[in-house]
Amino acid sequence: MADGLDLGEPPQPVKQDAYRVLARKYRPQTFSELIGQEAMVRTLENAIRRDRIAHAFLMTGVRGVGKTSTARLIAKALNCIGPDGTGGPTIDPCGVCEPCRAIAEGRHIDVIEMDAASHTGVDDVREIIEASRYAAVSARYKIYIVDEVHMLSKNAFNALLKTLEEPPAHVKFLFATTEVNKVPVTVLSRCQRFDLRRISAEQLASHFAFVTDKEGAVAEPEALMLIARAAEGSARDGLSILDQAISHADLEGGGVTTEAVRQMLGLSDRGAVRELFGQILAGDAPSALATLKRQYDYGVDPLSVFRALLEAVHGVTLTKVGTPPDLAQPAEERAARERWAAALSFPVLHRLWQLFLKGHDEIGHAALPIEAAEMALLRAIHASTLPDPGELAKQIASGKVAPIAVPPVAAPSAPAPVDAAAGRRDPASFAELVDLLDAGKFMALAARLRHSARVVRFAPGQLVLSGSRPLSADMLAELVGALRTVTGQGWKVEFEDQDGTPSLREQDDAAEEGRRLAAWNSDMVMAAREHFPETEMEDWPGKRSNA
Incomplete structure (x- = not known):
C-alpha cells in the first residue's frame, strides 16, 4: 500500500504451456x-x-x-x-x-x-x-x-x-x-x-522435413534419411529420434547435420563402409582392420558396421540383378554399387553375404565384440580372394590349378635287424628304441610301449617313464632284458609321478589329425565348403581304429 492506495496483487509471471514431444x-x-x-x-x-x-x-x-x-x-x-x-x-x-x-x-x-x-x-x-x-x-x-x-x-x-x-x-x-x-x-x-503397413523411409523423410520446417529448425536431407532408416517404418520412433536430434542441434548452435545424427545413433559412416568394403575385396587386411578400429574409436558398434556391410552386399546384389537404383542414396553410393556389381559374380556376393551374416551373429553373442568383429573381417578378407567353387573346378579341369595332393600317412621305417653279437648300438630317441625292440623280435613289448608308454626322460642307458601307466614287474624285467639284447648295454628303467610326453600312438594320431585338418582347411576345400555349407569331413581313409 502506497499513500493509502491499494495496488492489488503484483503481476504474476505468464505460465508457459508444457512442452509436447x-x-x-x-x-x-x-x-x-x-x-x-x-x-x-x-x-x-x-x-x-x-x-x-x-x-x-x-x-x-x-x-x-x-x-x-x-x-x-x-x-x-x-x-x-x-x-x-x-x-x-x-x-x-x-x-x-x-x-x-x-x-x-x-x-x-x-x-x-x-x-x-x-x-x-x-x-x-x-x-x-x-x-x-x-x-x-x-x-x-x-x-x-x-x-x-x-x-x-x-x-x-x-x-x-x-x-x-x-x-x-x-x-x-x-x-x-x-x-x-x-x-x-x-x-x-x-x-x-x-x-497397417510399415511406412517407407522416403515417406518418413518427407514427413520429417515437414515437421522440421514447422518447428523452425534446419536439417540436412541425408540426416533426415538416416533418421527415417533408423525408425524402421515407425513414425513415432522417427519423431522421437528427430526430437532428440533437434535438441542436440540447438545445443551445438547449428542445424541437424548428417554427422551429428550418425554419431547420435552410433551409425557407421557410409563413406567409411564403402572404404572398408573395398579393402575387404582387395584383400588389404591391415587397412581394413585400421578402418574398423577407427569406426570403433568413434563409438560405432561393431554390430552396426557388419549390418552396414550386409546392406552394402544386398545393395550390390540388387544392382547386379538390375533393380532400379535407390534415388535416396547418395550419388557416390550408387556409383560404387554399380562398379562392384560389374566386378563381382553372384557366387562371390552370396559368399560375402554368408560370411558377414555369420560374423554379425558371432559378434552379437561374443564376450569380446570388437575382437570377434576383427576375426570375422579377416575371415571375409581371406575368402574374398578365393575363386568361387565353379570357377575353381574349371581351373582344375583345364590344368591351371592342380588338385590338392593329400600326403599319405607315412609308415615308420623299420631299422635293420640287430644282431646283439655285432656289438652295441645307441638309439637316438625313444621312438628309435621302440623300433629296435620291434625289429629285434620283441614285437609285443614294442607294441605295448608304443601304445601306452609316456616318457619323462630319455638318455642312452636310462629310461624314465610316467608312473600314470606303470608296467607290471614281469614286463619291466622283460623290458630291461630286451633293451640289453638290442643295444648291447645295460639299461636303468624307472617311473616318476609326472605326466610325461604323449605316447607314440598319441603323437601319430595327432599328426594324422593335423594332416586331415590341413586338407579340410585348404583353399579349395574352404571354397567348396562356402558353396556347400552342409559338407562334413568323413573319417580319414585307412584311419586306425582306437581298439
Whole structure:
C-alpha cells in the first residue's frame, strides 16, 4: 500500500504451456495426415459413403504406424456433426465441432479408451458389456477403443464374444494390437481387419522435413534419411529420434547435420563402409582392420558396421540383378554399387553375404565384440580372394590349378635287424628304441610301449617313464632284458609321478589329425565348403581304429 492506495496483487509471471514431444504434437488429426496407409483410408471412405460401417474394427501392425491414431480418427469420422451441427459420418471430419474436439482431446464421454495391458481380466470386459447396453449420451455412436487387445485373458475374450458378434446398433468396437497372432480366431472372425503397413523411409523423410520446417529448425536431407532408416517404418520412433536430434542441434548452435545424427545413433559412416568394403575385396587386411578400429574409436558398434556391410552386399546384389537404383542414396553410393556389381559374380556376393551374416551373429553373442568383429573381417578378407567353387573346378579341369595332393600317412621305417653279437648300438630317441625292440623280435613289448608308454626322460642307458601307466614287474624285467639284447648295454628303467610326453600312438594320431585338418582347411576345400555349407569331413581313409 502506497499513500493509502491499494495496488492489488503484483503481476504474476505468464505460465508457459508444457512442452509436447513431436510424436504427440504431430499425431494425425485427419485421414489425410495419416501417412503410408492409403489403401486402408480408401476402404474406410467407401464404407462410410455406402453406409456399410462394420460394428468392430481391428487395426494391426508394428509399433508407431498409427493404429491408435486410426482408431481415434474412425471415432471422429463416425461422430462428426460438421461445423453447423447437421453433418453425418464422413471420411473428412471437420475437427471443429464439439465431438471432434472432445475426441481429439480425449475427453468425450461416449468414446472410451482402455489399455488392455492393465485391464486384462474378465471383470474389466464385463464393465464394457454392461455399459454398452445404454445409449450414447451425446454422440451418434458409443465407441470403445481397446489398445493392445491381445493382452486380454482367455476368459475376457470369451466373455466379449457374444456382445462383439451382436452389439447394440449404437456401439462400435475399435481394437489395436501389435501381435495379432495372439488374438483368438473367434475374435478375428467378428472384426473387420486392417493391416497397417510399415511406412517407407522416403515417406518418413518427407514427413520429417515437414515437421522440421514447422518447428523452425534446419536439417540436412541425408540426416533426415538416416533418421527415417533408423525408425524402421515407425513414425513415432522417427519423431522421437528427430526430437532428440533437434535438441542436440540447438545445443551445438547449428542445424541437424548428417554427422551429428550418425554419431547420435552410433551409425557407421557410409563413406567409411564403402572404404572398408573395398579393402575387404582387395584383400588389404591391415587397412581394413585400421578402418574398423577407427569406426570403433568413434563409438560405432561393431554390430552396426557388419549390418552396414550386409546392406552394402544386398545393395550390390540388387544392382547386379538390375533393380532400379535407390534415388535416396547418395550419388557416390550408387556409383560404387554399380562398379562392384560389374566386378563381382553372384557366387562371390552370396559368399560375402554368408560370411558377414555369420560374423554379425558371432559378434552379437561374443564376450569380446570388437575382437570377434576383427576375426570375422579377416575371415571375409581371406575368402574374398578365393575363386568361387565353379570357377575353381574349371581351373582344375583345364590344368591351371592342380588338385590338392593329400600326403599319405607315412609308415615308420623299420631299422635293420640287430644282431646283439655285432656289438652295441645307441638309439637316438625313444621312438628309435621302440623300433629296435620291434625289429629285434620283441614285437609285443614294442607294441605295448608304443601304445601306452609316456616318457619323462630319455638318455642312452636310462629310461624314465610316467608312473600314470606303470608296467607290471614281469614286463619291466622283460623290458630291461630286451633293451640289453638290442643295444648291447645295460639299461636303468624307472617311473616318476609326472605326466610325461604323449605316447607314440598319441603323437601319430595327432599328426594324422593335423594332416586331415590341413586338407579340410585348404583353399579349395574352404571354397567348396562356402558353396556347400552342409559338407562334413568323413573319417580319414585307412584311419586306425582306437581298439
